[in-house]
Amino acid sequence: MIRKMLVAVLWTAAAFAARADEGMWMLRNIDAKTASVMKDLGLTLSPEELYNPDGTSLKDAVVCFGGFCSGVVVSPDGLVFTNHHCGYGAIQSLSTPEDDILKNGFVARNHAEERPVEGLFVRFLVRMEECSGRVMRALDSLYRACPSEPAAEVYTRHIDSILTAVERDYEKANPGMVCTAKSFYGDNAYYVSIYRQYDDIRLVFTVPETLGKFGGDTDNWMWPRQTSDFSVFRIYATPEGEPAFYSADNVPLHPRRYARVSLDGYRSGDYCMTVGYPGSTSRYLSSWGIRQRVDDVNASLIQVRGAKQEVWKQRMQADRAVAIKYASKWASSSNYWKNSIGMNKAVKELDVIGQKEQLEARIAKWYNADPSLKARFGQMFPQLSLHYGHVSEDVRARGFFVETFNRGIELFSVARRINMTSWEADSQQVAAMRESLTRFYKDYDPQLDEQTMGVLLQNYRQQVAPRFLPRFYGRIDSVYGGDCQRFAHAVFEQSVLSKPSCVDRLAEIVADSALRDTDPALVYAQDLTETLSGLYGGVAESQKIIAYNEHLLTQALLEMDQQNPHYSDANMTMRLSYGFVQDYTAQGNHYDYYTNAQSLLDKVARQHEIEDYRMEDDIVTLIRQNRFGRYADRSTGDMHLCFLSNNDITGGNSGSPMFNGKGELIGLAFDGNWEAMSGDISFNGSLQRCIGVDIRYVLFLMDKWGHADHLLREMGL
Numbered sequence: 239m240i241r242k243m244l245v246a247v248l249w250t251a252a253a254f255a256a257r258a259d260e261g262m263w264m265l266r267n268i269d270a271k272t273a274s275v276m277k278d279l280g281l282t283l284s285p286e287e288l289y290n291p292d293g294t295s296l297k298d299a300v301v302c303f304g305g306f307c308s309g310v311v312v313s314p315d316g317l318v319f320t321n322h323h324c325g326y327g328a329i330q331s332l333s334t335p336e337d338d339i340l341k342n343g344f345v346a347r348n349h350a351e352e353r354p355v356e357g358l359f360v361r362f363l364v365r366m367e368e369c370s371g372r373v374m375r376a377l378d379s380l381y382r383a384c385p386s387e388p389a390a391e392v393y394t395r396h397i398d399s400i401l402t403a404v405e406r407d408y409e410k411a412n413p414g415m416v417c418t419a420k421s422f423y424g425d426n427a428y429y430v431s432i433y434r435q436y437d438d439i440r441l442v443f444t445v446p447e448t449l450g451k452f453g454g455d456t457d458n459w460m461w462p463r464q465t466s467d468f469s470v471f472r473i474y475a476t477p478e479g480e481p482a483f484y485s486a487d488n489v490p491l492h493p494r495r496y497a498r499v500s501l502d503g504y505r506s507g508d509y510c511m512t513v514g515y516p517g518s519t520s521r522y523l524s525s526w527g528i529r530q531r532v533d534d535v536n537a538s539l540i541q542v543r544g545a546k547q548e549v550w551k552q553r554m555q556a557d558r559a560v561a562i563k564y565a566s567k568w569a570s571s572s573n574y575w576k577n578s579i580g581m582n583k584a585v586k587e588l589d590v591i592g593q594k595e596q597l598e599a600r601i602a603k604w605y606n607a608d609p610s611l612k613a614r615f616g617q618m619f620p621q622l623s624l625h626y627g628h629v630s631e632d633v634r635a636r637g638f639f640v641e642t643f644n645r646g647i648e649l650f651s652v653a654r655r656i657n658m659t660s661w662e663a664d665s666q667q668v669a670a671m672r673e674s675l676t677r678f679y680k681d682y683d684p685q686l687d688e689q690t691m692g693v694l695l696q697n698y699r700q701q702v703a704p705r706f707l708p709r710f711y712g713r714i715d716s717v718y719g720g721d722c723q724r725f726a727h728a729v730f731e732q733s734v735l736s737k738p739s740c741v742d743r744l745a746e747i748v749a750d751s752a753l754r755d756t757d758p759a760l761v762y763a764q765d766l767t768e769t770l771s772g773l774y775g776g777v778a779e780s781q782k783i784i785a786y787n788e789h790l791l792t793q794a795l796l797e798m799d800q801q802n803p804h805y806s807d808a809n810m811t812m813r814l815s816y817g818f819v820q821d822y823t824a825q826g827n828h829y830d831y832y833t834n835a836q837s838l839l840d841k842v843a844r845q846h847e848i849e850d851y852r853m854e855d856d857i858v859t860l861i862r863q864n865r866f867g868r869y870a871d872r873s874t875g876d877m878h879l880c881f882l883s884n885n886d887i888t889g890g891n892s893g894s895p896m897f898n899g900k901g902e903l904i905g906l907a908f909d910g911n912w913e914a915m916s917g918d919i920s921f922n923g924s925l926q927r928c929i930g931v932d933i934r935y936v937l938f939l940m941d942k943w944g945h946a947d948h949l950l951r952e953m954g955l
Contacts, residue, residue: 260886260921261805262516262813264422264429265289265297266366272803276816280509280899287901288513288814291365296901297812298495300513301360301473302433303893305810308514309360309471310895310903312499313952316473316491317442318360319936320893321908322450323573325469327566328355329444331681335559343446345944352440352472354484356677360473361416361433362493363812369404369419373428376400390786397425404430414481422806424522424792431811436473436491438484443470443946445939446854447565453841454850455572459580459912461829463880463929464838467908468936470949497895499933499953500902503871503878504819506831510883511816512907512928514894516808519918522792524619525594526626527784528919530633532585536578538637538701543575545697546646546690553686563681571645577889580915590920601791604798615794621787625780635706636773642698643766647691648682652735653763661749668745679738688730692723706773708765733759808888815928817884822927824913832932834876835861860942869938878932881905885928888918896930905930 263272268285289297303309307324311317322329332353333340346352377400380392401419408417408430416433444450449466457463474488475481482488504510520527550568554561585591602619605611643650652675659671695714699707699722710725718724730736734757740747747753754760796804805813821831842858845851866877883896887907896905907930910917914926937955940946 260923261803262519262808262815262886262888263805264366265513265812265814266291268814276509276511279816279818281511281816282899283901294495296495296497296897297363297513298493299497300812300895301362302515302810302812303360304358305361306517307890307892308894308907310893310906311473311493311496312903313496313949313954314492315952316475316493317496317949317952318439318471318473319468319895319903319906320471321467321906321931322444322465322469323467323569323908324893325441325444325471326450326569328358328439328441328471329469330562330566331355331677332441333562333565335562338558338562339444340447340562340565343449343944344441344444345946346440346442347948349472349490352442354438354440355471356484358439358471359435359437360439360471361435364412364415364432364434366811367408367430367432368428369430370428372404373397373400373419388783388786390782393425393786393789394782397421401428404428408432418811420809420811422809423796423804424807425789426793426796427806429811434481436475436481438474438482438488440472440474441469442472443940443944443949445469445943446857448853449857449939449943451569452838452851452853455576456848456850458573458576459909459915461882461911461927461929462833462837463909464833464841465880465908465931466935466939467931468906470940497897497901497903499937499955500898500900500904501868501934501937501955502898502902502904503873503932503934504881504898504904505873506819506821508819509816509899510819510885510904511814511897512883512885512887512891512894513812513814513897514887514891514907515810516813516888517810517890519808519888521807521919521921522788522795523594523919524622524626524788524791525591525598526622527788528585528591528594530626530630531919532582532591534630534634535637536582538634539578539641540575540582541701542638542641542646542694542697543571545693546641547572547575549690549693550686553683553689557683560683560686563683564686567681574889577915580912581918584912584914584916585919588914588916588920588922588925590916593920597795598791601794601798605794611794615790618787618790618794621783622791625783625787628780629777629784631703632773632777635702636770638698638701639706639770639773642694643770646694648678648687649684649691649730649733649735649759650763650766652678653733653757653759654766656735656748657754657760657763657767659748661751661754663748665745668748671748672741672744675741675744679741682738684730684736688726688736689723691726691729695722695726706769708762708769710762710765729758729762733757735759808890810890815885815887817886820882820884820927822882822911822913822925824911824925829882832871832878832881834874834878835864835866836876838879857943865942866938869934869941871934877935877938879935880929880931882911882927882929884923884926886917886921886926887928891928896928903933905933906936 266289273285289295299311301309303320309318309320312319329340380396384392404419405417416435419430452465473491475491477489605615714725734740819831841851842853870877891907894907895903898904907928909929911927914922917926
């Protein structure tokens, strides 16, 4: 009954106008009143022109890129724009020291020159359907069948299998589609997204790294920006337009819809919206959960990645081949390392925890005034306080463990994967693992990993209590005198897994039970599995209680505040955010809403002191010529490079198209600003901004640097 009432609350809430700058909204739920607000801001498209599962709409031009980013189709022949940093892994995988397209850029002059990217896919959303009723009926049945078990236990044990069953049934009813069922509104509602997936994706165009990553780690999450963060791919399909894996017989896809590119630009206050796939936010998280995120999760990530990246940096600077291999890994690691630093800083400076505590006090006052509400929610806050306190030390240690052994020391990751594979694995399983490990070793440097192991093993010992140390630390002390670097050297010297040639012997290694008991990487990886099991097992019950009460907290907020609209946290499903182009002021400094070519040249002038501002001479000369032609802004005469809107975005939105009021493409979202890095937890409308690369800057570089006239013609330009 509670769940049914809550779903009604969600539908009621959707009928109220939302703030223009906050919210990641499901396109299928945009109603007349919300559409009216968007229209008042400058949108000329109807809700049906944004989302129409029975026809063609703007959502059909937007793709989920690789399952981790967003993108937009911009031509009748399946040309896709996304961010450079979204295509970075693909560009890196196609680069070699002899053909360093990461450094030099790449332009395919015809379809034959476009380069297939193994493992890359895009998904088009066909439609979203609500499945809340089915999921809740299944849960209610289980609650009745297990009356003596806590609801949290029943939910945790069965929800994944329920959602899997939903996905399986939808895929049977929709042959060839990929169907994903996910929870929304803190596990209070459920929807299925039905996708058409294409697996033959080819690189078409990328600028040199100095352009695509201009500003590097120095400018990451910062404004002002001058980064030309874009890359271009193409979707291929069968001659009939059906999805298929790579084949020489495949042809460019003719999409249902593609986005028109605008050269008209924008001014402050102009309507702007993003459509994409935001990955994860925690806007409904309790104050205890925020404190854990800051003090335990983020703190461990910051500390370990900082130590790891120092080792990587030295090796990458010394060897270009290693720099190419680890370019994508570095980008991924450093991105959320800096993100976590910024989030912790913003949470403190903006008093996010204090604001959340005030909201929780208001919720407590609300339910205490009604006996029936108190019966449902009265134990929620005491339970959260008790169990977050209980798991704190373990969660902190788990953060150090995961960053050290899962994301830091690569050899252990390979060893754990082999240990988890049955020695009776069939040839098909071995072949799949061989293919995966072949890709891994292509971008692996044993010398770097050995140095990393020594540093991170010592670091882990210093950060956690002795009870969290894997058993092999006893051997480090007894045999190697506590010297973690000597231990690491011995492991790499003796383990067959430290050499890429092990892939050729994979079937033998998997089947050799004696090797699992003697190879040091495999032996010590078993110790890691044992330690990790303890880290999770000791607090499993508390974690279930926390998850259930966080779910109750979301439910309480939605019921208490049902006269206002509420959007669900991001979960890598298609969302729309609407607002307008806007500047901002922070800490007494005013920031304009766009950057121009001169601001890029000003930073390039500092390249001798800041490596991230390095730029090739020919590109500097091109920009200094000031011949921007039709790519210059008509109102200012400058060429705009990047711009700001108050659209609500997060990770996963990278590559999201930024549309004007006519649904035309004016930019690609790629970042947020430092002053509002707490945005994943709490939105601050006066500070939080979406940073996008101006589509005119994209086209200028395609035209004047890449001389890609054929691509401009393809886009109708």
